[in-house]
Amino acid sequence: MLWPTPQDYREAIQHPRICFQDPELQSGLPELDKFGLPRPISGSFASVYKIKCGKTEWAVRCFTSNVKDQKVRYDAISSHLSSVHLPYFVPFEYLSEGIKINGDWFPIVKMQWVEGESLLHYIERNLDNVVILKNLANKWIKMIHELHMANMAHGDLQHGNILIQNDEIILIDYDGMYVPGLTGLKSNELGHRNYQHPGRDEDHFGAYVDNFSAWVIWISILALSSDASVLNSLNVGEGEESLLFRQQDFVSPGTSRAFEFLELVDDELLRSLVSSFRELTSIAVPMVPLPPNPELRADPVQPSATYVSAAFTTKVVPYLKAFSGWLANKKRRLAVVRSQSELTYSVGSSWVLDYLTTEAIHYKFLPKSRFLLERIVSLFVIISTAWAVTIMYGTTPVIALVFFGILSISVEAAFLSWRYLKQPSAKEKRTVSKKIKELQCTVSDLTSELNKINDNRQKFKQVEEDRINDILRRQLKVSEKEKNETEKVEKELQRHVSELVDERHNVDQEEQTELAEALGSFQNTWLVEQLKKHRISKEKIPEIDDEIKRHLRTIGIHTLADFSDINIYQSYGRKKIEKSYLILKNGGSVYAGISPAQAKALTEWKKKIERSYRSKIPQSIPLSQITTIQSKFFERKSILTNEEQAYKTRAQHMINNISQTYTPEYDLLKREEATARCNFNDALSQFDTEIVEINKRLAGNQWELHYLSKLMNSFNDVNFLRFLSKVFLSK
Secondary structure, X not given: OOOOOHHHHHHHOOOHHHHEOOHHHHOOEEOEOOOOOEOEEEOOOEEEEEEEEOOEEEEEEEEOOOOOOHHHHHHHHHHHHHHHOOOOOOOEEEEEEEEEEOOEEEEEEEEEOOOOEEHHHHHHHOOOOHHHHHHHHHHHHHHHXXXXXXXXXXXXXXXXXXXXXXXXXXXXXOOOOEOHHHOOOOOOOOOOOOOOOOXXXXXXXXXXXXXXXXXXXXXXXXXXXXXXOHHHXXXXXXXXXXXXXXXXXHHOHHHOHHHHHHOOOOOHHHHHHXXXXXXXXXXXXXXXXXXXXXXXXXXXXXXXXXXXXXXXXXXXXXXXXXXXXXXXHHHHHHHHOOOHHHOOOOOOOHHHHHOOOOOOOOOOOOOHHHHHHHHHHHHHHHHHHHHHHHHHEOOEOHHHHHHHHHHHHHHHHHHHHHHHHOOHHHHHHHHHHHHHHHHHHHHHHHHHHHHHHHHHHHHHHHHHHHHHHHHHHHHHHHHHHHHHHHHHHHHHHHHHHHHHHHHHHHHHHHHHHHHHHHHHHHHHHHHHHHHHOOEHHHOOOOOOOHHHHHHHHHOOOOEHHHEEEEEEEEEEOOOEEEEEEEEEOOOOEEEOOOOHHHHHHHHHHHHHHHHHXXXXXXXXXXXXXXXXXXXXXHHHHHHHHHHHHHHHHHHHHHHHHHHHHHHHHHHHXXXXXXXXXXXXXXXXXXXXXXXXXXXXXXXXXXXXHHHHHHHHHHHOOOOHHHHHHHHHOOO
8 A cells, every 4th residue: 555645645635524534623624825725834754734623723744654653652652641741742642544545544643733933933033032042941951851750752852843832842743752661662763863963773762862952952042042143153044954053063073163163152151061062972872961950959859958058059060060070981981891781871860969069068066165164064073073082082992982983974974975965066967867867768768669660560561561462372373263264265266266267268268259250251241242233244344355244144153242263273285274263152163264364354353342342341240140149158157157156155155154253252352452452551651650750759869868968078077076175175
């Protein structure tokens, strides 16, 4: 079956009631161009038409090529989008039998029409508005990280697939999207060349595939917000189908005019970003990380307000330094890795955690003037102990004195410990330590829970896939049984029909032969009748005079029809003698008594007359004669036709019985398969939703734990010994 061309779609959509199966689309009206034809929006893999159905407007996406697993992909995408509820996507419906072209049904995607402005137009319109472009860059980063947290990727982020509606980002064209339900498949498209990593191929299909194009668009927006003249300087835009970069810039970054130009702009942050991005073109596609998120908010779990100020900075420079270090480490590791299996790819922004540092906060004890009470109490205890020992010395046993001394020291130690624990810095340290322990327990529990869910998901996936494969094997077995029995019946039918066809062919040959013979006889009779009209006595024939004509009448030759030809016989004796004989129509011959020249003249004259009638000779026998001959063979043909029909009817009855035998079982298996797949996808979506939620919580707790662990380094000077030195030594 040939796939429709864009022109086929355009012609069909002129008649929505005929071409669409969807009732709503049947009642719609396509948007027309100036020629009164449906206006297409053409892309690489599809043509899109705007159909207005009452107050609702739909985008109908018609595919220009056949993708085998297209329905599987769109079903998985729809299921995942309904579970993550992100605001960047438009509701759609995949219709397997969507549009009829030349009698065949082809799939379409029915999607809500979005009135928006393309990314490129929006940027060009706001080139002079730095605030809008900065906000757009922030929204872009927010969207990219939310897609990553949802474990999905668009697959073809480029200006044509990004609309801006009320300053918010909307993504369209979901053909190449990745969602967890498509794990194991290959990418069915590689995205726009001016936005993709030069090393991307069909094997790169995962949540990481948007990372590189996310960098391309983010840096382009930041560059234009910093210097709007960059757009004209690099001679890019809609005509070049690019923002600031082209494919060649990624293939040869060392000689790229775009990289060279952007690294010279008067913006240190942008120069650092561009320099970092240039490095990404030389690493493997799955290794490309997400662009850093300056906010780094670990929703839904937030660190306590006491420790937030130092962590959640809005400056990007520290992250760029961290990224440079991370990339250097990756390159060093890559240089010594011997096999691809040894690589561990990082596609998130967790690389930042390894390089974040806390503010230079050093917690200390209060100034020495604040330890007056500790010193007075300590001095009092020492003096009291010494006075008591002096008085009791000599009258009290040594053991009692030792016990009294130990008791005094214990009281002093208890008092100093109590005062140490009352210190604000010590309280702060205990609070941080307690929080770290709580977070460690929480992270451990979440990690265990995540591992458990992942294990359960994998086990469930394996069990369900085995179950579905078993159903498919049973379907195949039933189908093969039905096919074998049907082929057996059809083979037997073919044998009988072949015999009947041969016999019918013989009957047809006999009929045609008899009709041909009848036609030949009829034509000869007609010609003879015409020749009878030409009496020799009345014709002017060269070499034939009246005497010869009278002689011919005496031998019974009156018309040209009375003879068919002339034979000339020669005899040799003393001299050569030639005699002419006329061949009669009954097959006999008679001596003509004329010279050979006269005989030839008579023959030529007859042939001339015959030629004059050849163009007028009848080409068919009378209908009555045809009917007579056909009726003679009709009964034989009818018998053969009835036998053939009887064989076919009997064979069809047998095939129907075979189908009725296996169809219920096959339909039951198909329903079982559909139910299994539906449950399978629903369960996987549930697993994925749980995994995403736990990952969010885990990321938040890991972030806070990481920060607090580094914060503990600020309490190195807060300990009991240092407290004692402050009290007694003033250090």
